[in-house]
Amino acid sequence: MHLRSAVRGQEAASATQSQAAAGFGRRFAARLRQHAVKNRAVSLTTAVLSFALVAALVTIIPGLDTAMVLRAAIVHGRKQAFATALGINTGALIWGAGAAVGVSALLTASTVAYTALRIAGTVYMIWLGARLLLGALRKSDLASTITQRAAVPSGALRSWLRGLMTNLLNPKIGAFYVAVLPQFIPAHASHLAVGLLLAFVHDLEAIVWFTALILGSHSMRTILSRRSARRAADGI
Numbered sequence: 001m002h003l004r005s006a007v008r009g010q011e012a013a014s015a016t017q018s019q020a021a022a023g024f025g026r027r028f029a030a031r032l033r034q035h036a037v038k039n040r041a042v043s044l045t046t047a048v049l050s051f052a053l054v055a056a057l058v059t060i061i062p063g064l065d066t067a068m069v070l071r072a073a074i075v076h077g078r079k080q081a082f083a084t085a086l087g088i089n090t091g092a093l094i095w096g097a098g099a100a101v102g103v104s105a106l107l108t109a110s111t112v113a114y115t116a117l118r119i120a121g122t123v124y125m126i127w128l129g130a131r132l133l134l135g136a137l138r139k140s141d142l143a144s145t146i147t148q149r150a151a152v153p154s155g156a157l158r159s160w161l162r163g164l165m166t167n168l169l170n171p172k173i174g175a176f177y178v179a180v181l182p183q184f185i186p187a188h189a190s191h192l193a194v195g196l197l198l199a200f201v202h203d204l205e206a207i208v209w210f211t212a213l214i215l216g217s218h219s220m221r222t223i224l225s226r227r228s229a230r231r232a233a234d235g236i
Contacts, residue, residue: 043186044194048201051184055202058176059209068166069210072159073217081217083156085210087163089203092173096199099177100192118182 065088073081167173177199185194 044189047184047186047189047194048197051180051198052201052205054180054184055198056205059202059205064166064170065163065206066213068163069213070217073214076159078214080156080159081214082210083159084163085207085214087160087165088167088210089163089206090160091164091167091170092206093199093203094168095173095177096181096202097196099174099181100195100199102178120179122183
């Protein structure tokens, strides 16, 4: 009797230890999963914030998009200026979505090609940084960025279409997304989903920037209405 009781006691103790070990293992695994999820979240947040910084620098560089929005605000008013800005942002979003799909397909098809794309993107970003530095060291003239001529839009729809087509036909926008987007997509993340997220971030920054330009153009009307500024605006 005593022997059986001792055996049963040992079996019960062993079972209890096994259950405790199993419970500890489950808790440890759960903590590991939580830690992994947290790390992925931090990595994604870092990627989005880093891309937002680069996209913001690209957005505020004086260029054709900025000139088009200012011209519409000076010559036609806020309504058509916002329509032009919306067209530009729509084109940028289309570029971003297309680049995200392309990056996803490229990664699936060839890891070597994707690595080559990342290297090309790094080279492009170095060139872009050098251009930003050189631009900051010399004086810039807004009129020099307005070089294209086109018919004056007669309404908000035409302003939107003009902004859209100008952006879609600008290969620099496509080059930016295709070359830069892979640099900020974590390896564990869905390339399509994160690519679209980054495109939305860039679009949001552009909306904020163009809104500031349009609203600020009213207070700067005296300066911007000078003959040289008006001639530059009418040249687009």
